[in-house]
Amino acid sequence: MRARASALITVSLVWLAPVFVAGQTKPASLPRTPDGHPDLQGIYDVATLTPLERAAGQPLVLADEDAAKLEKQVAERKFRAGLPSRGDRDAPPKGGDGSAGAAGNVGGYNNFWIDNGTRYVAVDGRKRTSIIVDPQDGRIPQMTPAAQQRTARATRATSDQQAREDDPGLDPTPGAYDDPERRPLGERCLVGFGSTSGPPALPVLYNNLHQIVQTPEHVIILNEMVHDVRIVRMNAPHLPPSTRKWLGDSVGRWEGDTLVVDTTNFTDKTRFRGATETLHVVERFTRVDADTLLYRFTIEDPATWTTPWTGEYTWPRTAEHVYEYACHEGNYALGNILRGARLKEANAQR
Amino acid sequence: MRTKLSALLAGIGLMAAASMPVVAHHAFGGEFDPNKPVLLKGKITTIEWVNPHAWIHLEIVKPDGKEACQYTPNAKCEEWMVEGGTPNTLLRRGITKESLAKGTEIVVDGYQTRDHSLARANGRNVTFPDGRKLFLGSTGTGAPTDGADPAEGRGRGRGRGGV
Numbered sequence: 017m018r019a020r021a022s023a024l025i026t027v028s029l030v031w032l033a034p035v036f037v038a039g040q041t042k043p044a045s046l047p048r049t050p051d052g053h054p055d056l057q058g059i060y061d062v063a064t065l066t067p068l069e070r071a072a073g074q075p076l077v078l079a080d081e082d083a084a085k086l087e088k089q090v091a092e093r094k095f096r097a098g099l100p101s102r103g104d105r106d107a108p109p110k111g112g113d114g115s116a117g118a119a120g121n122v123g124g125y126n127n128f129w130i131d132n133g134t135r136y137v138a139v140d141g142r143k144r145t146s147i148i149v150d151p152q153d154g155r156i157p158q159m160t161p162a163a164q165q166r167t168a169r170a171t172r173a174t175s176d177q178q179a180r181e182d183d184p185g186l187d188p189t190p191g192a193y194d195d196p197e198r199r200p201l202g203e204r205c206l207v208g209f210g211s212t213s214g215p216p217a218l219p220v221l222y223n224n225l226h227q228i229v230q231t232p233e234h235v236i237i238l239n240e241m242v243h244d245v246r247i248v249r250m251n252a253p254h255l256p257p258s259t260r261k262w263l264g265d266s267v268g269r270w271e272g273d274t275l276v277v278d279t280t281n282f283t284d285k286t287r288f289r290g291a292t293e294t295l296h297v298v299e300r301f302t303r304v305d306a307d308t309l310l311y312r313f314t315i316e317d318p319a320t321w322t323t324p325w326t327g328e329y330t331w332p333r334t335a336e337h338v339y340e341y342a343c344h345e346g347n348y349a350l351g352n353i354l355r356g357a358r359l360k361e362a363n364a365q366r
Numbered sequence: 367m368r369t370k371l372s373a374l375l376a377g378i379g380l381m382a383a384a385s386m387p388v389v390a391h392h393a394f395g396g397e398f399d400p401n402k403p404v405l406l407k408g409k410i411t412t413i414e415w416v417n418p419h420a421w422i423h424l425e426i427v428k429p430d431g432k433e434a435c436q437y438t439p440n441a442k443c444e445e446w447m448v449e450g451g452t453p454n455t456l457l458r459r460g461i462t463k464e465s466l467a468k469g470t471e472i473v474v475d476g477y478q479t480r481d482h483s484l485a486r487a488n489g490r491n492v493t494f495p496d497g498r499k500l501f502l503g504s505t506g507t508g509a510p511t512d513g514a515d516p517a518e519g520r521g522r523g524r525g526r527g528g529v
Contacts, residue, residue: 103497105405108475108490112400120395122477123490125419128501129451131458186395193396203392205418222455240454339454346416348486349449353396356480 046273046303049230054273054303056228056235061334062217062311063133063224065090068327070146070154083136083143091134097127120186131222137329139310147218147327156325159290163320167290193357196350201285203350205343207262208241211288215246215264215279215297216313216327225338226331228301235268235275242343248277255281260293262286275301292319307333391418397449398488402478406446406487407495409437410470415463420450422489424472437469448474448489461501471495 047055065087070076078086112121136143146154159167192198202209210220217226217239225240235248248268255265265281277299284293300312312328315321408426424446425435431442453463476490492500 098499098502100497100499101491101493103473103493103495105473105475105491105497107403107405108477110401110403112477113490118391118393118395120393120398121400122394122398122488124394125450125489126492126499126501128499129420129455131455187393200392209391222452336458339457341417341452341454343418346414346421347418348421348447349392349397349419352398352479352481352484352486353393355484356397356399359481 045306047306049232051232053230053270053275055230056275056301056303056309057230058333059225059227059336059338060309060331061225061336062219062329062331063131064137064219064329065133065135066137066144066147066219066329068147068218069156070148072153072155074145074154076145076149076152076154078136078143078145080143087135094127129222131224133219133224139328139330144329147329148325149328150326151323156289157321157323159320160318160322163290163292193354196354199350199353201262203353205242205347205350207244207286208239212241213237213239213244213246213263214313215266215277215299216288216315217299217311219329223341225334225336227338235277238338240338240341243341254278257281260284264295264297271300273302277301288315290320291315291317294319304330391452394488397479398477399480399482400477402482404474404476404478404487406448406474406476408443408446408472409435410466410468410472411436411445412468413463413466414447415453417452417454420453420456420463422448422450422472422474422492424448424474444485446474446485446487448476448487448492450489450492456501459501466500472500473497 049055049057108123113123115121115123118124136145137147138144148154148156151157187193196204200209201207207213208220208223211218212220212223217237220241223241227238229236229238233250235250237246237248239245244263246263246266248266250268252267254267259265260281260283262283262285264279264286266277266279268275268277270276279297279299280295282288282291282293282295286293286295288295294317296316298314298316300310302310302312304310309331310328311331312326314324314326316324406424406426408424410422411425412423414421414423425433425437425443426446427435427438427441428444429442431444433443433445435441435443456462471494472492473495474487474489474492476487478484479486494500
């Protein structure tokens with residue numbers, strides 16, 4: 017089995033080589049639409065263990081045996097998370113359970129709701145430790161001094177030191193709970209969290225499915241999360257700068273067999289990783305085999321980063337369906353969050 | 367060399383772990399109170415199969431409960447709501463809101479909302495009374511042919527209830 021798999025990988029590498037070297041060749045075996053362009057249509061599940069950035073000093077390529085070890089560790093962790101708990105257990109500890117990040121010291125919810133992938137991304141048959149490939153250290157480049165000031169202002173600590181010590185999971189930004197419009201876009205159900213719809217489209221905890229539908233005039237990318245739809249107008253100019261969109265304005269063109277999507281005209285509220293409305297994203301979709309797309313993106317915002325940066329990962333086809341995600345239908349969380357903050361204020365005044 | 371490799375693996379594993387919980391639909395710490403841990407034992411009255419998060423409603427027998435219990439005769443109950451994740455993940459594994467009969471007994475540990483007048487908590491851990499998880503977890507999407515399990519067949523059948 018193993019020998020067969022590596023033979024298969026070798027064969028596909030040899031077969032794919034011309035695509036990667038020339039980029040403009042037209043291998044007859046790739047499915048094409050009637051107008052002769054590669055057929056990118058299908059449903060893709062982009063869940064992966066490969067993070068956007070990698071730790072300092074790590075190489076980009078992960079040896080197959082190391083990837084296998086890490087993937088096994090994750091599978092074991094998920095298996096353990098599914099084992100029975102004690103039926104006669106007590107309530108969790110007072111003061112919080114110590115969980116970090118968005119789980120906010122209260123532990124989020126069960127693992128069975130989470131679907132964040134089982135494998136590291138492989139590009140050219142080699143596993144990857146990060147999505148970012150440029151800069152070469154696999155990290156988002158430094159922010160400009162102005163951007164550093166801007167983001168530092170936004171995350172300046174609240175004067176309520178005691179509240180922060182009591183609730184380490186709380187957002188320390190002043191006024192963060194004062195207004196629904198100050199809450200994160202994902203929490204407000206405006207766009208998916210973690211740039212899942214993009215651009216750039218990045219893998220997140222669940223709902224990692226994208227569907228591509230293609231005509232000569234448009235390419236449509238349906239994202240399961242928040243059922244955001246991106247409509248890419250082919251060979252069209254960008255909208256005037258006065259027209260701003262949450263997901264930006266996307267126009268497309270073919271460069272050989274690669275679909276290039278250029279996006280500008282973001283709102284000043286989209287703020288991908290601290291970016292401004294001058295964010296410019298170029299995405300490149302290339303079919304590498306019947307079941308796989310290579311997705312590559314370059315991020316540019318001179319008002320935020322000192323250099324552009326680029327990431328890439330593969331989108332494997334899935335036989336799964338894309339389901340709806342009408343985010344507002346039961347968004348009790350937002351009300352609970354704001355109501356909790358008002359109550360806390362009322363208690364403080366008493 | 368061996369130490370270097372395991373340090374490397376640990377580093378990569380940490381990066382992957384660290385990159386996970388930072389992004390989620392909302393700040394749980396803002397919604398729920400770490401100083402109000404709860405253990406809820408009761409019977410499912412309904413499941414709100416909604417986005418962005420499913421909510422499981424359960425009734426808990428309480429002598430001073432305001433309403434008559436639906437699934438425990440001659441007793442008073444208090445209704446609680448428990449926050450779960452996206453229904454899509456479960457749907458993909460063939461689990462629907464019909465998969466659990468109303469009246470099924472469950473045990474939930476979590477934290478109550480910061481607004482203590484609401485009987486709501488996060489479903490930090492939702493199990494049957496014997497401790498089994500309410501739904502089976504999965505290493506992949508849970509579909510039998512998602513490729514996550516090398517032992518799986520090439521068939522197109524669906525498991526655990528079917529879709």
